[in-house]
Amino acid sequence: MFTGIVEELGEVTAVEELGDASRFRLRGPLVTDGAKHGDSIAVNGVCLTVVDTADGEFTADVMAETLKRSSLGALRPGSRVNLERPMAVGGRLGGHIVQGHVDGTGTVVAREPSENWEMVTVSLPPELSRYVVEKGSITVDGVSLTVVDAAPDHFTISLIPTTLALTTLGVKQPGDPVNLEVDVIAKYVERLLGAQAPNAKENVQ
Numbered sequence: 001m002f003t004g005i006v007e008e009l010g011e012v013t014a015v016e017e018l019g020d021a022s023r024f025r026l027r028g029p030l031v032t033d034g035a036k037h038g039d040s041i042a043v044n045g046v047c048l049t050v051v052d053t054a055d056g057e058f059t060a061d062v063m064a065e066t067l068k069r070s071s072l073g074a075l076r077p078g079s080r081v082n083l084e085r086p087m088a089v090g091g092r093l094g095g096h097i098v099q100g101h102v103d104g105t106g107t108v109v110a111r112e113p114s115e116n117w118e119m120v121t122v123s124l125p126p127e128l129s130r131y132v133v134e135k136g137s138i139t140v141d142g143v144s145l146t147v148v149d150a151a152p153d154h155f156t157i158s159l160i161p162t163t164l165a166l167t168t169l170g171v172k173q174p175g176d177p178v179n180l181e182v183d184v185i186a187k188y189v190e191r192l193l194g195a196q197a198p199n200a201k202e203n204v205q
Contacts, residue, residue, distance in 0.1 A: 004144020045142030047100025095144025
């Protein structure tokens with residue numbers, strides 16, 4: 001489990017194509033400190049398993065399903081990435097509950113700079129629209145953010161200077177893809193209410 005509070009701005013150092021999968025080598029001295037084989041690290045909001053670590057870098061295998069559902073397939077050596085270690089039990093939940101299981105991808109549509117912050121519009125896949133609400137939480141490339149406005153096909157987020165400086169969202173341009181993870185609680189509520197609906201009709205009859 002993650003919180004969407006990015007710990008480190010890392011970098012892809014190598015990408016090895018393995019048929020329908022890829023092996024990534026990523027630099028992140030902070031997140032690899034104490035990391036070992038089998039540990040999890042979120043890369044742009046995608047939970048990956050550490051294969052090995054050395055000299056401030058770690059290797060992770062990315063399967064076809066992950067490449068299909070996320071924007072990791074577009075990464076190349078030199079690409080900057082947001083990195084986060086799992087939340088420690090007993091720690092503060094600084095963002096919101098994030099699983100690192102990407103629900104889909106969006107595209108940066110527009111950026112509107114201001115003196116001390118920046119408003120960013122991101123396209124929203126139709127199947128995710130019902131989970132995104134004004135003032136609700138969404139994870140964009142692994143960053144926990146509050147939705148400013150929500151529309152059927154897009155949403156807006158307001159980025160403070162810290163987010164602009166310490167994550168990849170500071171350099172994303174219109175047309176760039178981003179990974180999206182919606183609030184898992186909303187998905188569970190929808191599933192539970194759907195399961196109860198037939199019983200509710202029977203009770204009415």
